[in-house]
Amino acid sequence: MAHIIIVGNEKGGAGKSTVSMHVATALSRMGLRVGALDLDLRQKTMARYLENRLAFCLREGFDLPTPEYRELPSVSDEDLxxxxxxxxRRLSLAVSGLEETCDFILIDCPGSHTRLSQVAHSLADTLITPMNDSFIDFDLLARVDPETNKIQGPSVYSEMVWNARQLRASAGLKPIDWVVLRNRLGAQNMHNKKKIGDAMQELSKRIGFRVSPGFSERVIFRELFPRGLTLLDLKEIGVKNALNISNVAARQEVRDLMKTLDLPGVDINF
Structure with missing residues (x-):
């Protein structure tokens, strides 16, 4: 069966679609068969990203490794x-259709609590949660005492993941490997950055996730979206100054993330 990767967080602007695109493309570049679903049925950032990629390849004559994207199939009331x-039913049909041909299925969830997102989390073999490095985003994981910064208990998103874990356990499925990314990290080692890091490490032990550095705040990520490109494509397409210091560092961040995920059967070779 395909290994299912869920990229989820109930807050928008955390970099879910950027992470989704880079993970899915990295796997595709390794020769693995990757399917992709976008559960944000309104905004569809991941879907738009892949649409831009296919348009770029057609326009410029490139054949870049690309995940297989599918829309959720339509279902009539009579079929239920x-x-x-x-x-x-729509999510189940989409996943079962991709499982026939894919090694991995990556599902990008919306930045809000929806039925689709809730069900998708229960399917996760690996759950990736990008989180901006601030206590505003941390509040989705845990409630914190404002005076002491001590963790008082899990918050809404952690509780949803807990429920997903319980559903998987009752179905006899293996536990979710939950990885929280400290995304859009600033370059400076600020006091607030350290406090968040300490809180993340404490919470990871209490509710069971692994902590990984994500992607630093870089303009290059916003520039790649209109053409559907990732950092892994720059050298191949011959972008001017593709290997400047910032882009080399960003590419290493992608590599470090893939190593941290430790996905089954994946040999990091980029």
Whole structure:
């Protein structure tokens, strides 16, 4: 069966689609068969990213490794069983269709709590949660005492992941490997950055996730989206100054992330 990777966080602007695109493309570049779903049915940033990529390849004559994207299939009311949720059926059909041909299925979730996102989390073999390095984003994981910065307990998103873990356990499935990315890190070693780091390490032990550095705040990520490119494509397409110091460092961040994920059967070779 395909290994399912969920990229989720109930807050927008955390870099989910950027992480999704780079992970999916990295796997595709390793010769692995990768399927992709975008559960943000309104904004569809991941879907747009892949659409831009296919348009760029067609326009410029490149054949870049690209995940296989699929829309959720339509389902009529007549196709539903008694008490069955339409979104559950649409997601199930999409995943089962990709499992026939894919080694990995990456699902990009919306930055809000939806039925689709909730169900998708219960499918996760690996869960990646990008989080901006601030206590605003940290609040989705845990409640913190404002005076002492001590963790008081899990918050809404952690509770949803806990419920997903319980569903998997009751179905006899293996536990979710949960990786939280400290994304958009600043270059300076500020006091607030250290406090968040300490809080993340404490919380990781209490509720069971691994902490990984994500991507630093770089203009290059915003520049790549309109052409559907990733940092792994720059050398191949011959972008001017593709290997400047900043881009080399960003490429290493992608490599470090893939190593941290430790996905089954993946040999980091880029």
């Amino acid at each position: 069983g008694e008490g069955e949720n339409m979104y559950d």
